[in-house]
Amino acid sequence: MSAFEYLAQTKQGRMNDLFSFLRFPSVSAQSQHKDDVIACCNWLDQYLKNIGFATRIFPTKRHPVLYAEFIVSPKLPTILYYGHYDVQPPEPYELWESQPFEATIRDGYIYARGSVDDKGQVFAHVKGMEAILKAGGQFPVNIKFIIEGEEEIGSPNLVDFLKENKAMLKADVAVVSDTAQFSNTMPAITMGLRGLAAAELYVYGPNRDVHSGTFGGAIANPVNTLCALVAQLHDKNGRVTIPGFYRDVKPPSKWEKEQFKKLPYKEAAYKKELGVSALQGEKGFSTFERSWVRPTLDINGITGGYQGEGGKTIIPSMASAKITMRLVPDMDPVKVLASLEKHLNRLAPKSVKIKLAKRGGSRAVAIDPKGPWLGAASKAIKTGFGKTPVYFKEGGSIPVVGDFKRLLGLDTLLIGFGQNDNRAHSPNECFRVVDFENGCRTAAALPFEVAAAAKK
């Protein structure tokens, strides 16, 4: 029996296993879910043990890293797989059509927080390995898994883990499935990722909420001031105003422009899917360029003053905004955050106090189109999805890819099984059943393609 036959015969059980994995509310950002994160890690650890992997759980300052390996022979090449078992917060609950942590299938989609980001995708690789072994096959390469629990909070402890375990993690190529295909009909390999720099801006006014009748007009309002500061972070052409923000930013390369031109783009459909009547972004760039190869600054959340029912005539004591910037190659998150802080301190009026809490970040990644493993990934995807993948980029960030290159000298194959409309980070996150299935098939094929490529 082949691994593919095994996959075909075990579809229901495979879905049950995935649902068990999705049932854990492993929300890394929220401390009330700390135990759920651990429980999820332990469940996955046990699962990998059961199919024959040697595993080890590495505690960190916050959520543990799960490591698993199956060493066939030191002579064989080694693939290092990376994924994460933590998920984004589910809020706002009221917008979910079904429970975020009780997966349900509707119209060919699995609905659950983490279904596509990233539990469903990393589990496809686990199931691919299981299929190879259960079908009586042998791995043609050595397999290593790093599955962490802090990706959604910026992987604060992963770099230390990589530094401390370089020998254990030695490999020839890394594989990450935490991205999207180009579309429902176009599987893809992601050739680049944007980096991230995050911070929270606090604006402090009076030492208490005060009556807006008594004091309105005489003192600065922290909410109005926060809005003024945020508004000044972009100019009228949609460019970020932080001095030096674009210093290290290169224009889109010739190769990028060529690849992007090959990809279908229907603005009307893009707007319709998002429910917006017009797009907005940096002047002079296409939507692909704005999303993939240009840096951005967005407020992810803002809060201040009275937000309950009805009104409250106050000048709030404080207001705050969560800020993230998406970075492109050669931008340094540390430098960018320092520039933002300097810029805000210069912009802030004396009538308020401000504080910028820096939350760190990660550099962008660009995959070399001439790398040795791309062909293997392309063949595996052809086997799994029945179509040769296109090359494109992603606007999101997967810090580990840059860390793999920097710390382990590894190139990464970004093989996304998801879709951009799977609502990662949103209510009703979902993962197409057929994408999960084809992902499992791709996973079962990839080790053999890598082994073949290594022989050349």
Added chain:
Amino acid sequence: MSAFEYLAQTKQGRMNDLFSFLRFPSVSAQSQHKDDVIACCNWLDQYLKNIGFATRIFPTKRHPVLYAEFIVSPKLPTILYYGHYDVQPPEPYELWESQPFEATIRDGYIYARGSVDDKGQVFAHVKGMEAILKAGGQFPVNIKFIIEGEEEIGSPNLVDFLKENKAMLKADVAVVSDTAQFSNTMPAITMGLRGLAAAELYVYGPNRDVHSGTFGGAIANPVNTLCALVAQLHDKNGRVTIPGFYRDVKPPSKWEKEQFKKLPYKEAAYKKELGVSALQGEKGFSTFERSWVRPTLDINGITGGYQGEGGKTIIPSMASAKITMRLVPDMDPVKVLASLEKHLNRLAPKSVKIKLAKRGGSRAVAIDPKGPWLGAASKAIKTGFGKTPVYFKEGGSIPVVGDFKRLLGLDTLLIGFGQNDNRAHSPNECFRVVDFENGCRTAAALPFEVAAAAKK
């Protein structure tokens, strides 16, 4: 026994009665407190009945109006007292040092939501009446009370009540104690109030929260856009940019400038009390002018996106801000809100949808310094507080004062017993015990001063 002797002998019981009144969480803005509002109204109704008033509860679309009267003779002049038994929301609870609805006395202050705004102040008048009657005295005038339950939500049903009951409410002068003295050592009569215009601005972007990596830079962010809109509502001189906003605004009058000059102003102490290192307001005006006779625009609350612990890398689907504007004489809240809406629609980019929910408002009030009753109020305050009051203005709004003039032809005496640092609308709202006591004494003296003035 005189009313003042009676007050001196019943201090503890009087405080117990006030505490019972303060115990009701009569938060008019929050529907979960609807029954508490009713219970509070019924308690006060019973209290006024017990001291000899004829009372009647008038239901409205939301919270009832309590009316009470004590008619001595149609030949005598009539005083119409106004107050409100509803209170502001207590949030944020965590900043209260004691329970907002379980009054406690610390260092000579009564701490409770509603202690100064307005339960404590209106109750001082009730206690003044009680003292006159219990001491065996007779009212030298007819007394009428309107005590409503919707002041903190803008008195949406009071105008209809006034229109429908003009005959019942016939009087010679109105008295309202819902303002502040000038300071702990300077009792005052308020000669003017600002009006109010309220609205909530909603900004809608994508039809769901979306991943800020995938879509960041390609579509408008509703939070950034809301901030940009709010920021554009003021120019760099602190002036509101709504076209026509200042059309009906007159510069401070000669009389106003004279009165304001008489009042002590220590900017250092003002800043220290608020905990701010610099003031901010409309260029070219003093703090008194900015707070009392200039219009303003403030955001009372803003919300959008993820506000929980940690981060969430999304572009939020929507964001909103609660906006109130303080108006000065001759500004029409309806016109102002229409201008704001037109202005925002002009400013908003096509990449978002916006909606402005208008919450109505009230006109500003200016008391005529040459009116017939000021002397009587001044004498009563001298009796109650031992000092002749100064004249000043208030930045807050008491819509009913304008309605009394417009609908009933009544001038209003604004006799504030509170202080500006009593944290009305804020956590740890308080009312000085001595101010409450002096307020009760002033209340017991006022009817006789008004009767005397009427004889002239």
